[in-house]
Amino acid sequence: MQNDVMTAKTTVDAPADAVFAVLADPASHAAIDGTGWVRESLDGAMLTAQGQIFRVAMYHDNLPDGHYEMANKVVAxxxxxxxxxxxxxxxxxxxxxxGWIWRxxxxxxxxSRTAVTLTYDWSAVPAYLREHIAFPPFGQDHLDNSLGHLAALAQLSRSGPPAP
Structure with missing residues (x-):
């Protein structure tokens, strides 16, 4: 039996509302991403409901010109x-x-502190996609780095910008 789920956990020194606000803003996803693949939000809208679609520009060296877009559906x-x-x-x-989900x-x-669990679940990826993409397409360090970036952003948003 293959485990098709990877998780990482951390404690963030910020209230849950502040952490959630960072995650609900696709403009912050490039700064959270531990791989550097996410480039920018293409919609400019906050996430507000299950079923919402948001688009992001991406980049990966393995593609012919490197650039592509993802359309993400909010599932929770x-x-x-x-x-x-x-x-x-x-x-x-x-x-x-x-068939993969970020949760x-x-x-x-x-x-003032929030436990955060990041889960990457690729259990619903169909066989034909698994023939072309190795899952997971990154190591555990990607999730760990992403949580570190999230923590830094949430703590910064809580304390505000530095004084001049």
């Missing part, structure tokens, strides 16, 4: 506890989802 949205999305690609007629579970520990 329960502020400030859970947010998750399933990446897909728009073929011009519909969005084809690949963040937030547990308030007290008023």
């Amino acid at each position: 949205f329960d502020p400030p506890h859970v947010i998750a999305w399933e990446p897909g690609q728009d073929n011009g007629e519909e969005i084809e989802f690949g 963040y579970d937030l547990t308030p520990l007290d008023r």
Whole structure:
């Protein structure tokens, strides 16, 4: 039996609302990403509901010109506890989802600290995609780095910008 789920956990020195706000802003996803593949939000809208689609520009060296777009569907949205999305690609007629999900579970520990679990689940990826993409396409360090970046952003947003 193959384990098709990878998780990472951390404690963030920020309230759950602040952590969730960073995750619900696709403009922050490039700064959170531990691989450097996510480039920028293409919609400019905050995530507000399950079923919402948000698009991001991406880059990967293994592609002919490197650039591509992902259309992500929010599959869980329960502020400030859970947010998750399933990446897909728009073929011009519909969005084809690949079967992998990014999920963040937030547990308030007290008023100023939040336990965060990041889960990358590729259990629903069909066999034909697994023939072309090795899963997971990155190591555990990607999730660990992403949580470190998230913690830094949430702590910064909580304390505000540095004084001049």
